[in-house]
Amino acid sequence: MGDITNVRQRIEELRGLINYHNYRYYVLDSPEISDAEYDELMRELKQLESEHPELITLDSPTQRIGAPPVEEFGVVEHPEPLLSLANAFSYEELAAWHKRASNLLAGRSFDLVCEPKIDGLAVALTYVDGLLVTGATRGDGYRGENITQNLRTVRSIPLSVPKEAPPRFEVRGEVYLPKAGFKKLNEERAKEDLPLFANPRNAAAGSVRQLDSSVTAKRPLDIFIYGLGPVEGKAVPDTHWGIMEYLKSLGFKVNPNIALYHTVDEVEECHQNWVEKRNDLPYEADGMVVKVNPIAFQRELGTVAHEPRWAIAYKFPAIQGTTRLVDIGVNVGRTGSLNPYAILEPVQVGGVVISQAALHNEEDIHRKDIRIGDVVVVQRAGEVIPEIVGPVKSRRTGEEKIFVMPSRCPVCGSEVIKPEGEAMHRCTNAACPSQALERIKHFVSRGTMDIDGVGEKLCQALFEAGLVKDVADLYYLTKEQLLGLERMADKSVSNVLNSIEGSKNRPLSRIIFALGILHVGEEYAELLAENFSSIGDLAKASQEDLLSLPSIGPKIADSIVTFFRQERNRQIIEKLRKAAVRLEREKVEEAKPEELPLAGLEFVLTGKLESFTRPEAEAKIKALEGKTVSDVTKKTSYLVVGVDPGSKLAKAQKLGIKTLSEAEFIKLLNQNTSSF
Ligand code: IVH
Numbered sequence: 001m002g003d004i005t006n007v008r009q010r011i012e013e014l015r016g017l018i019n020y021h022n023y024r025y026y027v028l029d030s031p032e033i034s035d036a037e038y039d040e041l042m043r044e045l046k047q048l049e050s051e052h053p054e055l056i057t058l059d060s061p062t063q064r065i066g067a068p069p070v071e072e073f074g075v076v077e078h079p080e081p082l083l084s085l086a087n088a089f090s091y092e093e094l095a096a097w098h099k100r101a102s103n104l105l106a107g108r109s110f111d112l113v114c115e116p117k118i119d120g121l122a123v124a125l126t127y128v129d130g131l132l133v134t135g136a137t138r139g140d141g142y143r144g145e146n147i148t149q150n151l152r153t154v155r156s157i158p159l160s161v162p163k164e165a166p167p168r169f170e171v172r173g174e175v176y177l178p179k180a181g182f183k184k185l186n187e188e189r190a191k192e193d194l195p196l197f198a199n200p201r202n203a204a205a206g207s208v209r210q211l212d213s214s215v216t217a218k219r220p221l222d223i224f225i226y227g228l229g230p231v232e233g234k235a236v237p238d239t240h241w242g243i244m245e246y247l248k249s250l251g252f253k254v255n256p257n258i259a260l261y262h263t264v265d266e267v268e269e270c271h272q273n274w275v276e277k278r279n280d281l282p283y284e285a286d287g288m289v290v291k292v293n294p295i296a297f298q299r300e301l302g303t304v305a306h307e308p309r310w311a312i313a314y315k316f317p318a319i320q321g322t323t324r325l326v327d328i329g330v331n332v333g334r335t336g337s338l339n340p341y342a343i344l345e346p347v348q349v350g351g352v353v354i355s356q357a358a359l360h361n362e363e364d365i366h367r368k369d370i371r372i373g374d375v376v377v378v379q380r381a382g383e384v385i386p387e388i389v390g391p392v393k394s395r396r397t398g399e400e401k402i403f404v405m406p407s408r409c410p411v412c413g414s415e416v417i418k419p420e421g422e423a424m425h426r427c428t429n430a431a432c433p434s435q436a437l438e439r440i441k442h443f444v445s446r447g448t449m450d451i452d453g454v455g456e457k458l459c460q461a462l463f464e465a466g467l468v469k470d471v472a473d474l475y476y477l478t479k480e481q482l483l484g485l486e487r488m489a490d491k492s493v494s495n496v497l498n499s500i501e502g503s504k505n506r507p508l509s510r511i512i513f514a515l516g517i518l519h520v521g522e523e524y525a526e527l528l529a530e531n532f533s534s535i536g537d538l539a540k541a542s543q544e545d546l547l548s549l550p551s552i553g554p555k556i557a558d559s560i561v562t563f564f565r566q567e568r569n570r571q572i573i574e575k576l577r578k579a580a581v582r583l584e585r586e587k588v589e590e591a592k593p594e595e596l597p598l599a600g601l602e603f604v605l606t607g608k609l610e611s612f613t614r615p616e617a618e619a620k621i622k623a624l625e626g627k628t629v630s631d632v633t634k635k636t637s638y639l640v641v642g643v644d645p646g647s648k649l650a651k652a653q654k655l656g657i658k659t660l661s662e663a664e665f666i667k668l669l670n671q672n673t674s675s676f
Helices: 004-027 035-051 061-065 091-104 148-152 179-191 200-208 213-217 240-249 264-280 295-301 362-367 433-444 456-464 471-476 479-483 490-505 508-514 522-531 535-540 543-547 554-565 567-578 614-623 648-655 662-672
Strands: 075-077 112-118 121-128 131-137 143-145 168-176 222-232 259-261 285-292 311-315 319-332 337-349 352-358 375-380 387-391 425-427 602-606 638-641 658-661
Touching: 004 035, 004 061, 035 061, 061 213, 091 264, 091 285, 091 295, 091 311, 112 222, 112 240, 112 264, 121 200, 121 222, 131 143, 131 148, 148 200, 148 213, 168 200, 179 200, 200 213, 222 240, 240 295, 259 264, 264 285, 285 295, 319 387, 319 433, 337 375, 337 425, 352 375, 352 387, 433 456, 433 471, 471 490, 471 567, 479 490, 508 522, 508 535, 535 554, 535 567, 543 554, 554 567, 602 614, 602 648, 614 662, 638 648, 638 662, 648 658, 658 662
Parallel strands: 602 638, 638 658
Antiparallel strands: 075 143, 112 259, 112 285, 121 131, 121 168, 168 222, 285 311, 319 337, 319 375, 337 352, 375 387
């Protein structure tokens, strides 16, 4: 397809198709084509865009993968404040709220809209001339953080809206992680020995506030739009219900469980219904939001102390129970962290028997003043690990004991330390059996080396038999050794040996993750694999080399350097190498001839760029190790010229500095990375 007009047409057609199928899949939850067909459309679009980078636009569906990391988020002033909600905890409180509103409206009657209150994070999205231009957090209600790049990665947020939409408007909604996504994220974090998110709200906030939006892109975030902010240039419906219908017609995702009622009693019935069925919702909801339907009445009712009088959060009762805290146990994780957990007298909470609960760390236990022997309130919320809310102090007998973290590792007896600035205590013995076994389990698990047939039980058996003391020993196992284990016959032994053999060629990122370096989870492993071509290379990296990578801070850099400094770890790597485990990037990846980092190049920008904002362009240059400065000098490598360039252009021409059009600039960026 050589003709540029044809290419442009095909690109537009593909974008239209992909946007439509995105909408069917992510907004309506009702796809019309298979994943394979969708992938094929995406592949063709990416291909055309890589051949014609000048045709890439910000609203292209290919741009949802995340942009280069930023150092900090900018600030967004909300033109109208984002409010919070007053709570009602009982029918009486709901009825009192309704009565007050009716009185203020001099008895005029009004409908009520009832919708689930999603446990996520409030955001405001601004669209100008059909395009998403800003996405911001609520912040303090008046000023939030600019998280546009991150929100672009949320598939159910439209990057563009139909031309019938107002020329400028803001929608508000709740970004959240569905229960399944939350569970999966915590499972992955547990594997990586990272602290777990306490609830979906924290998980959504943590995901959306990543400085590196490619991390956000990997989290299955979703959104429900629940309101309209300021609108310019067009009239919009005059009821909340009408607005929700209108926003749906513009392609926004509105909660399907929204309902319109006349009376408080109907609302009560609806609430009661959801109290019973809340577990069936695919997301966490902590109540129903009840809103006065006519917008004119909302205006009349107004706001007191950041809380509108026209809406209320009618909360669900917490799923709680009380029981006795029998003891506090301590597990040792893969990286040596000592993880306390509560051993409870079994109790039914919301239909599930609970006998253990999470206790995050010693500080948390003391902050809540939880003592062994206390009667405690336990709480469960959906997929969330049961937690202890606090002790029932009135039921203390004086026999309760204050918990002290053991000073010796409960598994190997070595000294326990609490590194400064960290919440967790750690066992100092790198050879601690519990750590060693956990590391082996981590190494074989899915997401790392994925050695099928070697599960937790077999790891334990191999470890106890002394056949596998570290991860490299796996590659030296013999048929005879395996046959000597219980329940291992010819067939299973050859399966195990085959899958161990098959794991020798995993991608570099997997092996980095599999090594179990403290703080290096899947995402950082991928980042490292993109920047170092082999384990040997990574082992040589200095603290400084590591810190120059986007989103790697001193804690992680330090942990990587320390890991490779340890003789034991060096030996393991050597053993892996001798066993022919590939410790390098795949050949295809290596053969990128056009890899030309911008290191050492100095850029100056002038005029307005159409595809990026200034900070975005600067971030892209920085991600490729280039530098942006404000003035043209003899040292300048390139002047990037946008629309309406300033005097810098003349200066560059005088000094003979090379200039780049926006398209040439994008091309240069694309030559250097495949990930934009
Ligand atoms: S309406 C002035 N509707 O709850 C009313 N809020 O406690 C603005 N929330 O910050 C909010 N689901 O983040 C509304 N269906 C829903 C909601 C909802 C969750 C959050 C929202 C707000 C907080 C207030």
